[in-house]
Amino acid sequence: MEIDAGNTAWVLTSAALVLFMTPGLAFFYGGMVRAKNVLGMLMQNVFAMGLVSVLWATVCFSLAFGDGGPLIGDLSLAGLKDLQNVTLPGYTGDFALTIPVLAFCAYQMMFAVITPALITGATADRLRFRGYATFVGLWVVLVYSPVAHWVFSPTGWLFERGALDFAGGTVVHVNAGVAALAVVLVVGRRRGWPREQMKPHSLPLTMLGTGILWFGWFGFNAGSALGANGLAAQAMVNTHLAAAAGMLGWLVAERWKDGHATTLGAASGAVAGLVAITPCAGFVGGLSPLAIGGLAGAVCFLAIQLKFRFGYDDSLDVVGVHLVGGILGSLLLAVFSDKAVNALGADGILNGGGGALLADQLVAVGATLVFSFVLSYLLAFGIERTIGLRVSADEEAEGLDMTQHAESAYAFSEVGSMGRVG
Amino acid sequence: MEIDAGNTAWVLTSAALVLFMTPGLAFFYGGMVRAKNVLGMLMQNVFAMGLVSVLWATVCFSLAFGDGGPLIGDLSLAGLKDLQNVTLPGYTGDFALTIPVLAFCAYQMMFAVITPALITGATADRLRFRGYATFVGLWVVLVYSPVAHWVFSPTGWLFERGALDFAGGTVVHVNAGVAALAVVLVVGRRRGWPREQMKPHSLPLTMLGTGILWFGWFGFNAGSALGANGLAAQAMVNTHLAAAAGMLGWLVAERWKDGHATTLGAASGAVAGLVAITPCAGFVGGLSPLAIGGLAGAVCFLAIQLKFRFGYDDSLDVVGVHLVGGILGSLLLAVFSDKAVNALGADGILNGGGGALLADQLVAVGATLVFSFVLSYLLAFGIERTIGLRVSADEEAEGLDMTQHAESAYAFSEVGSMGRVG
Amino acid sequence: MEIDAGNTAWVLTSAALVLFMTPGLAFFYGGMVRAKNVLGMLMQNVFAMGLVSVLWATVCFSLAFGDGGPLIGDLSLAGLKDLQNVTLPGYTGDFALTIPVLAFCAYQMMFAVITPALITGATADRLRFRGYATFVGLWVVLVYSPVAHWVFSPTGWLFERGALDFAGGTVVHVNAGVAALAVVLVVGRRRGWPREQMKPHSLPLTMLGTGILWFGWFGFNAGSALGANGLAAQAMVNTHLAAAAGMLGWLVAERWKDGHATTLGAASGAVAGLVAITPCAGFVGGLSPLAIGGLAGAVCFLAIQLKFRFGYDDSLDVVGVHLVGGILGSLLLAVFSDKAVNALGADGILNGGGGALLADQLVAVGATLVFSFVLSYLLAFGIERTIGLRVSADEEAEGLDMTQHAESAYAFSEVGSMGRVG
Amino acid sequence: MRLVTAIVKPFKLDDVKNALTDLGVQGMTVSEVQGFGRQRGHTEVYRGAEYTVDFVPKARVEVVVDDADAERVVAAIVAAARTDRIGDGKVWVTPVESLTRIRTGERGSDAL
Amino acid sequence: MRLVTAIVKPFKLDDVKNALTDLGVQGMTVSEVQGFGRQRGHTEVYRGAEYTVDFVPKARVEVVVDDADAERVVAAIVAAARTDRIGDGKVWVTPVESLTRIRTGERGSDAL
Amino acid sequence: MRLVTAIVKPFKLDDVKNALTDLGVQGMTVSEVQGFGRQRGHTEVYRGAEYTVDFVPKARVEVVVDDADAERVVAAIVAAARTDRIGDGKVWVTPVESLTRIRTGERGSDAL
Ligand SMILES: Nc1ncnc2c1ncn2[C@@H]1O[C@H](COP(=O)(O)OP(=O)(O)O)[C@@H](O)[C@H]1O
Ligand SMILES: Nc1ncnc2c1ncn2[C@@H]1O[C@H](COP(=O)(O)OP(=O)(O)O)[C@@H](O)[C@H]1O
Numbered sequence A, B, C: 001m002e003i004d005a006g007n008t009a010w011v012l013t014s015a016a017l018v019l020f021m022t023p024g025l026a027f028f029y030g031g032m033v034r035a036k037n038v039l040g041m042l043m044q045n046v047f048a049m050g051l052v053s054v055l056w057a058t059v060c061f062s063l064a065f066g067d068g069g070p071l072i073g074d075l076s077l078a079g080l081k082d083l084q085n086v087t088l089p090g091y092t093g094d095f096a097l098t099i100p101v102l103a104f105c106a107y108q109m110m111f112a113v114i115t116p117a118l119i120t121g122a123t124a125d126r127l128r129f130r131g132y133a134t135f136v137g138l139w140v141v142l143v144y145s146p147v148a149h150w151v152f153s154p155t156g157w158l159f160e161r162g163a164l165d166f167a168g169g170t171v172v173h174v175n176a177g178v179a180a181l182a183v184v185l186v187v188g189r190r191r192g193w194p195r196e197q198m199k200p201h202s203l204p205l206t207m208l209g210t211g212i213l214w215f216g217w218f219g220f221n222a223g224s225a226l227g228a229n230g231l232a233a234q235a236m237v238n239t240h241l242a243a244a245a246g247m248l249g250w251l252v253a254e255r256w257k258d259g260h261a262t263t264l265g266a267a268s269g270a271v272a273g274l275v276a277i278t279p280c281a282g283f284v285g286g287l288s289p290l291a292i293g294g295l296a297g298a299v300c301f302l303a304i305q306l307k308f309r310f311g312y313d314d315s316l317d318v319v320g321v322h323l324v325g326g327i328l329g330s331l332l333l334a335v336f337s338d339k340a341v342n343a344l345g346a347d348g349i350l351n352g353g354g355g356a357l358l359a360d361q362l363v364a365v366g367a368t369l370v371f372s373f374v375l376s377y378l379l380a381f382g383i384e385r386t387i388g389l390r391v392s393a394d395e396e397a398e399g400l401d402m403t404q405h406a407e408s409a410y411a412f413s414e415v416g417s418m419g420r421v422g
Numbered sequence D, E, F: 001m002r003l004v005t006a007i008v009k010p011f012k013l014d015d016v017k018n019a020l021t022d023l024g025v026q027g028m029t030v031s032e033v034q035g036f037g038r039q040r041g042h043t044e045v046y047r048g049a050e051y052t053v054d055f056v057p058k059a060r061v062e063v064v065v066d067d068a069d070a071e072r073v074v075a076a077i078v079a080a081a082r083t084d085r086i087g088d089g090k091v092w093v094t095p096v097e098s099l100t101r102i103r104t105g106e107r108g109s110d111a112l
């Protein structure tokens, strides 16, 4: 099947949009931490843009989409060996690409970059940079690449089994969410949590991140149609409506519980809706995105309270939003999925598809949960015991910016920033 | 007429760009208010992304583009009922869509989101969140949807009459601008205005908003060609040149009047130019965008001084920039319009078209002014008398962030943000 | 050759992305200056969006791409005279455009805007606004337009000679970088430099700029394929990988030299990699972007130390990053260039092309260096002697924001921003 | 001489400044402070977690005056800063042994 | 009366506040300051250039108290702010001639 | 002991700090303040509206010293902070009854 310029234009645009999401995520998280840790947070995210991309080009793309078995690809495409002329295994027939393989590779690379970055929100304010860097590098090779192969590659076992994931509900959100939980269990709580107050140092920065994430998510979901067509349009409408409904769902829930509709709540709810619609974006239609998003907003708001109940310091609620929202979306897909929207999909319960899809979705979610949790825990544990994954008490008190990067984020007053060079 | 992937790619991209404008607007406005009100401002804008989108999918899209009469659509498309297979009334022949109706629906949705958001600049620092939310919801249904139908839908009476509005000069800017004036007259001035100083708390935030708005406006105007073609390219060039000339026009005017060329002036002038070119973007060519933009920059700079003369507190100059700029652009279109640029347009005075177009433009502007002002005033008045649209004096003094959302925007110093949890 | 909607969609998108880079650059630089100069920096960049665009439409586009000789275009296209129907000289055969000339004109306009803006980083904190405005206007006409013609226009002498520059290694980076050096030599050092500390006032703002620049650079490089095809995809992959490798290269170098991997270092390294890949983006493949970017990151980190050795105050390292990185990339292209990637290119040393290309690249770099340095120096010198290009000692101490624009960037506290309306 | 220190509500600062200049006071020094007292702080909510902030933003005004003027200055500040609501603040007076104007080296009242 | 001024480590401020309220102190005024002393500052690096910052962020606590309470207040602050590490800070006491509550005009102890 | 309080131009702070350390002063506390005085403020313009800001940013330096050193410290500050232009600032000296080092509980001169 030959290259279509229109489809290529849309996928290249989408790749750019998804890349932009990682800085967006950095600001979303960065605004929520204290001023002494904001650079540490931004750095952790931006660094993923560097390290993960290099690993993707050298090995991960091949591991995820190369010609291996149902469990993992191979190294035949390592180093992006002449992708001009290759056809990716499984991308034939209904799945034949109408865009250059390099465009597909670039697009998928951006997913690999942002997924481990999502984890940084849970471990905010306490990771040692060197340990973090090691973790991210190993994680994207050992955890992300296989899971991406299972679910995204037509030769992957979950894909073949019939599990559906339009843009990464399991691969990205469940995967990163449960990994975040594992790492949090290894590194423990921030000192002073939950007694001490650690309020966001700049909500406008968080709102900026929210705007960029919402904007970029169109590339994330609608781009996953791999073409500029009715399906992409449907995915875009679903994405936007789920974000909108997620915002309203969260605001209603928090107003009912705390008596206030907050700015941070609006941002969090929109993200929850976006997470939940991710697996569904190209398989549902009509007003189902409102149901999926609205539910996600309310449920995630309640879910983030669990950390206080169980005492794990999921600092910026990666578990509460991405893990819970990702599972919710992956399962609701089995309810709302509609073949009239996407012939390559399946009918969900509401459209007479029965429980078959639900079973597949449960398998996909379950497999991702177990595999990612176990490997992530072992990786984090091993790094903590060797290189060290958590900073010392003094470093934590002084902040990551100073201790890990020898920088400070802000210098608004002359007096505050005095000193001499050298 | 069948779907073209290239056109679809461009419209999907444009929809994403227009969505991004609303956070951009939030930062543009948010930087101009005092630090105690910035979250209130961001929230008002972001909330529109939530509520308006849900209303658009459920009723407004159908009211604006459904098969009604010349005055309003119907509910045949409510809930986005199978848009895959529908042809929108009037979008046949010359106006036949070459993109999925869902893409058109998504694109138009972003216009519906940002239009009421524009109003928030005029009423800065004093709206009660609950009253605002009610106003926005009713306004988009009762005011925006009909006006969009009149002007944008080929079955609308102003469209049929021959009035031209390429991307929303009347529907968006005149409409929101005059509504802003109406609401300001209902809620009154900020306490202390104009005696007390209320200077912008973060001009870099405002400049960020400006950058995002300029960037997104390419989707707003060039996307309105509904295809990736010469007309879209012309609209993009016109948009950019008008913004540039608007900046210069404003700077020259303020340097002459106050002796300084200011950063905020550069931003404001660019926006004024963008507002004025919006109705004209796909109908004019050559260097006319320089004339339109330059005039808009200078005229709007003078127009914003009127509020001091007449004593209405158009806090962030929505009336001075969007109402005045929108009217100016809609009328200058009748001067510079050129059929050589767009065969579906008309020739303006300079191109031998005589005054016919001017008459139509005056009708369109006049109808929008009257309809929007009256309804907006009644809505605001009714809400103020029932739910309450303005905060109390104490709430205003303490700021919207704390009183409406129980949050504070910044916490740069440990000392400043002390306290205990719970 | 006729217009292709897909290619047009991508080039329009790319034009928007490149426009967005200039605000991005403003934030990248703005975060690095002291709080009293941030508006001055933002203004210098944003003003280029205004003035340069107007000049581009009126004369520069024609000078760069009009039908002149090998040295400069003519005025046949001045004022964008009916570009609908024109074919640009040289854009025939292999180079025939498949997009509207207006789209090409818009796209190139964004390059003309950002190039002089790059210079502002070197002269931070000390330019008089009026002098700067004069300089930018003259520079874009007298320096940028000819160089763009030499290298980009198929009728330019360097293009005809066989020199390769995919997206502006010489035209943009070497050109702006050496001009920056010239202006710095004219205006001299900031008072107190290098003894006094002038630390960045907001690294999050700089990181925002970095994110926007990386995002926009996809339009800058991949858009230069002037179509949505395999070459554009290759250029996007190369661009992203070079940014990633540049970040890692810089971080490794600074960790080895100073013992810390800094956030600002990550940002700077990514930009260095992006600069170096710019000329190469559409001519190299495989893993060469990793080599080019990685080298650029490390080399530029070392290069920025030279200013202390030689005592020129290249304040934000425009010389160290754009000049050095631009030269490096232009020459490395002669090493890694590969006809298998782009048939219109040439084979570099590693692909058996011998030194022929290297010779052409040296000529292109050398010609740009000499021409741009001499003219830029004379322009700056002339303006300094007449209008004045540098602010007074008192103005420099008080800051550009107050003295040049009568504004202050931030007002976080009520106490800090007291006063009465004049 | 005397140093009069006043803690007032920020939005009252302008009134205090004007009251003092009306008295002929030529200069003062102001700083941002956080106050704790009978006037309670407020509560913020982030993602369902309640944060209690016990401190209230206040402005701190310092004026060095001649002994003779101290009482009048205190009275003027009290009059200008008063809103009759909890949190209006305090004014206290401390002795100053010497005052010098840096620019000229003048001492005492001449330095005012 | 007496004015007790304490320079403490910011993260100790909450403890100090609680210690004082336990003593029955009803109010205090806090400000952000930069301290210079035995506790050295730190070094930052921007693009290879080292910046030495000599100042350390501290919190400044001011409490006006009755003469009789001054010593107890000082002791309470010392006890609460102490970490036994360099940079714990100082407490000094200065005489206050008069204190006025703006809201009521009350003077002296009644103004506390 | 004595508390020397100086209001100086921010960019002079480094010089003042160095002058004091040269005198053997081991510590000081600095804060950001807004000054009002003969040195007028400035005017800003936002969208054609003029804003007059009457306050000028200053740095406030506090040093507790032995009685014997007070005069030398004042002189050193005056010398270091002086630019001979309006707005150079003031220095005043107030009595201190006791000084305590929190870390050790040392009193008086030993606490310096
Ligand atoms: N003992 C004190 N020492 C120093 N400052 C005090 C003291 N008591 C109160 N203040 C300051 O005065 C402000 C107002 O005091 P508060 O008790 O709230 O109201 P009121 O002065 O009306 O009784 C407080 O916020 C604090 O800044
Ligand atoms: N002579 C002084 N006058 C005013 N403040 C001082 C003085 N000496 C120290 N300080 C303040 O006390 C803080 C702690 O002093 P430092 O010498 O660092 O530790 P320690 O008090 O444990 O000896 C300093 O940061 C400074 O704010």
Ligand SMILES: Nc1ncnc2c1ncn2[C@@H]1O[C@H](COP(=O)(O)OP(=O)(O)O)[C@@H](O)[C@H]1O
Pocket: D026, D027, D028, D029, D030, D062, D063, D064, D065, D101, D102, D103, D112, F007, F034, F035, F036, F037, F038, F039, F040, F056, F058, F085, F086, F087, F088, F089, F090
């Ligand atoms: N009476 C005063 N009490 C407290 N601070 C003062 C007083 N007068 C002046 N200052 C402080 O000294 C600074 C400089 O005073 P100013 O009159 O502007 O210049 P100069 O000290 O050279 O006469 C002011 O900005 C203010 O901070």
